[in-house]
Amino acid sequence: MNRAIVRLFAVVILLFTVLVVWTSRWTVFGATALDHNPLNKLAFFASEKVKRGAILADNGEVLARSVRASDGLWRRIYPQRSLFAQTIGYYYPGSGRYAGLELARTAALKGLQNPLTNLFGSFNGVPTVGDDVYTTLDPKAQSLARQLLQAAITRDHALSGSVVAIVPQTGAVKVLFSLPTYDDQHLSGCQPPGCSQFFDATQGRYPPGSTFKLVTTTAAMNSGKFTPNSTLAGPSPLMVSGQPLHNDGDVSYPPSTTLTEALTYSINTIYAQVGQDVGGRLMQQYMERYGFYSIPPLDYPANQMAASGEFFSPHTCFGNRRTEMLPVTSSCVDLGRTSIGQANLAVTPLQMAMVVSAIANRGRLMQPRLTSRVINSAGQTVQTIRPQLYDQVMRPQIAIELQQMMRHVVEEGTGQAANLGGLNIGGKTGTATDYTRNGVEYDDAWFVGFPESDPRIAVAVELTDIPNGYGGTYAAPIAAQVIKTLLAEHQ
Amino acid sequence: MRARNWELFGLIPAALLLSAGFAAVYIQRSNQLSTVSLVYGAIFLGLCLAGHIFVRITLPHADPFIFPLVAVLACFGIVMVYRIDGATVARLQAQWFVFGLVLFAGTVLLFRDYRKLENYRYLIMIGSLVLLVLPRVPHLGEQVNGAYLAIHLPGISFQPTEFGKVGLVIFLASYLRDHRQALASGRRILGYRVPPLKHLGPLLVLWGAAMLALILLHDIGSSLMFYGGLLAILYVATDRISFVIVGMLAFAGGAWYLGTHIPHINARVQDWLHPFDPKLYGVFGGSYQLANAQFAMAAGGLFGQGFGHSLITVPGSNYLFIPVPDTDMIYSIITSELGLFGAAGLLVVYVLFVARGFKTAMLARDSFSKLLAVGLSSVVAIQVFVIVGGVTRVIPLTGVPLPFVSYGGSSILANSVLVALLLLISDRARRPTPAA
Numbered sequence: 001m002n003r004a005i006v007r008l009f010a011v012v013i014l015l016f017t018v019l020v021v022w023t024s025r026w027t028v029f030g031a032t033a034l035d036h037n038p039l040n041k042l043a044f045f046a047s048e049k050v051k052r053g054a055i056l057a058d059n060g061e062v063l064a065r066s067v068r069a070s071d072g073l074w075r076r077i078y079p080q081r082s083l084f085a086q087t088i089g090y091y092y093p094g095s096g097r098y099a100g101l102e103l104a105r106t107a108a109l110k111g112l113q114n115p116l117t118n119l120f121g122s123f124n125g126v127p128t129v130g131d132d133v134y135t136t137l138d139p140k141a142q143s144l145a146r147q148l149l150q151a152a153i154t155r156d157h158a159l160s161g162s163v164v165a166i167v168p169q170t171g172a173v174k175v176l177f178s179l180p181t182y183d184d185q186h187l188s189g190c191q192p193p194g195c196s197q198f199f200d201a202t203q204g205r206y207p208p209g210s211t212f213k214l215v216t217t218t219a220a221m222n223s224g225k226f227t228p229n230s231t232l233a234g235p236s237p238l239m240v241s242g243q244p245l246h247n248d249g250d251v252s253y254p255p256s257t258t259l260t261e262a263l264t265y266s267i268n269t270i271y272a273q274v275g276q277d278v279g280g281r282l283m284q285q286y287m288e289r290y291g292f293y294s295i296p297p298l299d300y301p302a303n304q305m306a307a308s309g310e311f312f313s314p315h316t317c318f319g320n321r322r323t324e325m326l327p328v329t330s331s332c333v334d335l336g337r338t339s340i341g342q343a344n345l346a347v348t349p350l351q352m353a354m355v356v357s358a359i360a361n362r363g364r365l366m367q368p369r370l371t372s373r374v375i376n377s378a379g380q381t382v383q384t385i386r387p388q389l390y391d392q393v394m395r396p397q398i399a400i401e402l403q404q405m406m407r408h409v410v411e412e413g414t415g416q417a418a419n420l421g422g423l424n425i426g427g428k429t430g431t432a433t434d435y436t437r438n439g440v441e442y443d444d445a446w447f448v449g450f451p452e453s454d455p456r457i458a459v460a461v462e463l464t465d466i467p468n469g470y471g472g473t474y475a476a477p478i479a480a481q482v483i484k485t486l487l488a489e490h491q
Numbered sequence: 492m493r494a495r496n497w498e499l500f501g502l503i504p505a506a507l508l509l510s511a512g513f514a515a516v517y518i519q520r521s522n523q524l525s526t527v528s529l530v531y532g533a534i535f536l537g538l539c540l541a542g543h544i545f546v547r548i549t550l551p552h553a554d555p556f557i558f559p560l561v562a563v564l565a566c567f568g569i570v571m572v573y574r575i576d577g578a579t580v581a582r583l584q585a586q587w588f589v590f591g592l593v594l595f596a597g598t599v600l601l602f603r604d605y606r607k608l609e610n611y612r613y614l615i616m617i618g619s620l621v622l623l624v625l626p627r628v629p630h631l632g633e634q635v636n637g638a639y640l641a642i643h644l645p646g647i648s649f650q651p652t653e654f655g656k657v658g659l660v661i662f663l664a665s666y667l668r669d670h671r672q673a674l675a676s677g678r679r680i681l682g683y684r685v686p687p688l689k690h691l692g693p694l695l696v697l698w699g700a701a702m703l704a705l706i707l708l709h710d711i712g713s714s715l716m717f718y719g720g721l722l723a724i725l726y727v728a729t730d731r732i733s734f735v736i737v738g739m740l741a742f743a744g745g746a747w748y749l750g751t752h753i754p755h756i757n758a759r760v761q762d763w764l765h766p767f768d769p770k771l772y773g774v775f776g777g778s779y780q781l782a783n784a785q786f787a788m789a790a791g792g793l794f795g796q797g798f799g800h801s802l803i804t805v806p807g808s809n810y811l812f813i814p815v816p817d818t819d820m821i822y823s824i825i826t827s828e829l830g831l832f833g834a835a836g837l838l839v840v841y842v843l844f845v846a847r848g849f850k851t852a853m854l855a856r857d858s859f860s861k862l863l864a865v866g867l868s869s870v871v872a873i874q875v876f877v878i879v880g881g882v883t884r885v886i887p888l889t890g891v892p893l894p895f896v897s898y899g900g901s902s903i904l905a906n907s908v909l910v911a912l913l914l915l916i917s918d919r920a921r922r923p924t925p926a927a
Contacts, residue, residue, distance in 0.1 A: 002853045004727045012872045020835050022883035026788040027831040034789035042786040
């Protein structure tokens with residue numbers, strides 16, 4: 001009998017091994033699938049038990065925080081409402097919907113920073129308080145940007161507008177704002193016009209107009225083909241790709257015109273020649289160094305940002321079926337007009353801010369970033385987001401020459417509206433005609449600039465479809481105001 | 492070290508588990524639990540100690556590990572009950588353990604010579620079978636989720652199957668002790684040794700009873716438990732694996748037929764196979780319970796979420812994520828809070844308990860004691876397999892309590908008798924024979 005008992009015990013061991021194996025099937029091997037099962041309300045409510053960390057401005061002002069609702073779950077509130085709605089995004093418990101920084105930094109906000117606490121913390125239960133995320137954003141400047149854009153929309157009849165301000169040395173984003181925006185509290189009723197979840201600053205692609213001449217100049221001078229004193233003639237019109245290209249006011253310029261003058265007065269026909277001389281291959285190379293043709297390396301959801309480049313709508317380039325982004329070297333690209341920011345070029349305000357930021361930082365393009373550090377509930381810094389180099393776009397000497405050329409633009413050229421006393425702003429205007437109706441041109445107005453004597457901030461301003469909207473008239477004053485405020489803030 | 496000192500020593504893990512568990516749950520849920528509730532933990536520890544002292548006096552030679560292992564399981568149970576249901580139910584559970592201890596003491600004192608149970612074996616068998624069918628008696632029993640599991644008397648509700656399992660094991664051990672030789676012999680038919688019908692008859696009756704339990708009670712779990720116990724004792728009694736194989740085939744055949752022909756059982760099988768089918772999930776009494784048990788276990792992972800961190804009810808309501816979390820589904824909550832490691836640890840405690848039970852059987856000097864010890868241990872092992880296997884979807888889910896852990900009076904009382912019998916057998920088996 002005893003032999004049979006031993007065998008029976010072996011059967012018991014076998015049965016219990018089966019139980020352990022099956023338990024591990026659900027707890028470990030199949031756990032991820034179960035956690036994501038749409039019927040699984042448990043996993044959802046479990047995540048709601050965590051008090052999500054706050055999102056704060058650079059100065060500590062609260063941009064998003066969690067409050068306990070009557071049902072014991074946490075709710076998210078956004079004290080600044082529409083001012084930071086698109087920048088911070090939203091997180092809706094109950095629907096599992098995230099956007100913006102709430103999505104990009106969700107791991108930190110849930111308090112899962114440290115993989116060690118993640119593993120061993122489970123002995124004491126999962127963390128119930130998330131970490132706070134400090135952004136680099138400046139509420140005062142962001143608020144000014146809203147005020148100025150609102151004026152451009154109501155007074156100047158712009159359709160929309162964006163302001164992006166970056167610290168060139170660190171990539172810290174101080175202002176990231178677009179109108180129209182939305183109110184976090186009333187997202188469900190958000191309908192255009194007047195309300196939009198589309199974030200123009202990172203997703204909106206517009207022809208950059210003459211601001212793009214900065215990129216062309218970079219390629220021309222850093223490749224050694226041109227200097228600020230190189231001379232070219234600027235006849236108007238000039239045949240480019242079989243079509244006549246005009247200068248503003250149809251003015252022709254003599255052969256003694258320098259490249260500095262061509263930038264200062266934004267001479268299209270000279271820049272078309274410069275771009276064609278530089279060639280598609282080099283243009284492509286420099287655009288990529290500036291960050292074109294890639295989703296910007298910002299700590300923001302990739303699906304809420306757009307890459308900038310040459311875009312061809314369906315059936316406009318050898319039977320392309322969909323809208324395609326093509327390199328400048330493509331035979332469909334009109335290189336002359338690309339060099340002046342026209343034709344098929346489509347660029348986001350964030351991308352233009354990166355361009356001017358690289359120039360202001362002597363050619364070193366820093367990765368733009370919205371967050372500076374993560375602080376846990378005990379007040380300890382658990383993560384510091386350090387400045388990172390994206391690319392050395394050009395030699396420092398070339399950048400300094402380019403800065404001086406941009407100073408000329410504001411001092412005596414198209415950007416004089418940005419010439420505030422004492423700030424020594426250098427910049428570049430851009431005006432790209434979107435369409436003409438009843439004899440009125442509707443233009444995308446741009447200005448990118450920085451204070452040349454104290455380049456601690458770089459700004460890009462874009463206004464969409466202003467009637468006869470010169471960048472120098474409408475966008476330049478906004479940029480100057482934002483620069484002035486930010487410099488005063490960070491003395 | 493003497494056996495009883497080992498036993499006292501063995502209570503330390505149980506005490507640690509209880510203290511740590513109550514402290515953890517109390518800290519986690521201090522807004523809902525009063526300081527007084529911690530007293531129930533202390534009372535419970537006192538019960539364990541009282542049990543030990545009683546065993547020390549009355550059963551000095553008994554296996555020193557069985558009682559501490561049961562104490563660990565019971566402590567595990569009361570911590571989970573405290574955690575799931577709060578102080579009031581934990582107090583009730585502790586109260587049931589007081590009664591259990593009394594019944595334990597009564598059994599030990601009354602059946603010091605447990606072999607006199609053999610005199611009443613047919614009475615015990617009939618009593619057990621009556622207990623099994625009681626829930627089906629109109630006005631007495633109640634249908635829960637399609638199965639007849641409990642009976643209700645004024646002021647009390649209890650699950651007779653828990654007592655039935657102990658009674659049937661006693662009968663089987665006694666009956667097979669008498670007939671094991673005859674069953675193992677028998678004439679050869681087609682090379683297979685068929686036992687004489689006279690001896691086989693009562694066993695066929697039991698097979699029929701198990702099937703009847705399925706048909707009448709719709710209770711797959713209990714019938715599997717009884718039948719498994721029967722096969723275990725039969726195998727040890729006759730040492731013939733062919734009996735086990737034939738027996739399992741017969742059960743499988745019966746179960747397959749009933750699973751495909753009785754709608755309630757078929758529904759259980761469907762829930763088992765497709766718990767996440769929205770149609771089954773949405774039906775009242777459908778796969779909701781089983782599916783959510785899987786989700787809860789998934790939330791546990793390797794180390795668990797920690798005591799008190801599993802969600803029992805939908806926040807802001809009293810709606811349970813997993814129906815009956817404190818009885819049938821307690822394993823899913825344990826896994827959710829203590830993870831794979833905690834759950835495996837619990838199963839290891841059961842295996843150790845069964846090992847000590849089998850060890851007792853091996854040391855026992857007479858066949859009845861051997862078969863009784865094997866039967867009682869096996870029935871616990873099979874019960875754990877039925878409910879844990881049901882929760883983890885090894886087999887279709889049927890509700891039986893997790894022995895010593897689940898909340899519930901019937902289960903505690905019946906298992907107290909079971910442990911008392913095991914310790915009685917062990918005490919006799921290990922008693923030193925006077926030097927001849």
